[in-house]
Amino acid sequence: AAGVIQSPRHLIKEKRETATLKCYPIPRHDTVYWYQQGPGQDPQFLISFYEKMQSDKGSIPDRFSAQQFSDYHSELNMSSLELGDSALYFCASSSLAFKDRVQETQYFGPGTRLLVL
């Protein structure tokens, strides 16, 4: 079965540079979530999109922005990178179609490992 695709899988940047992470959800999934997971930390919710509109916002820094496109893929843009941005960035997708909202489950992609030097 098709899974969530994230690219790139690994990324090395220097401080103050910009990075763009991409997420391709499972086909027919309409919702995308972004999470940041630092070493030894739990995944922190950043932002989510449902049907190409931002649906919820978590602890996403102002230096970051994201959007979901007409084909449902999503991009996380990170500017003025800081050393503390080094982490695993996960995208997850889900489908609300024909489901009770309570039963919606998220499926995670393999993640993008970002290292800021």
Added chain:
Amino acid sequence: QKEVEQNSGPLSVPEGAIASLNCTYSDRGSQSFFWYRQYSGKSPELIMFIYSNGDKEDGRFTAQLNKASQYVSLLIRDSQPSDSATYLCAVRGGGFKTIFGAGTRLFVKA
């Protein structure tokens, strides 16, 4: 106080034993509860989800939810060395935001 609390462990059990993982949450409006398994450097993998009080069983896994006590647990029967991983409890309210606990590291000794 964190919104979702888990004992960080490590929890060590012998092969074949029952592993019991616990999670408490602070938001009484929480509606959906998830258990994910995460191997080091890998993405979280959904094990179970539950949204009604009581028990839900799937193979060797049983999730238990008690909304009055704001408590959710995961039991793993006949634990195997391949079950050794970090288990993340996740909680969602009425919106899209999902809060994860810090995870419990489980070691199953052969």
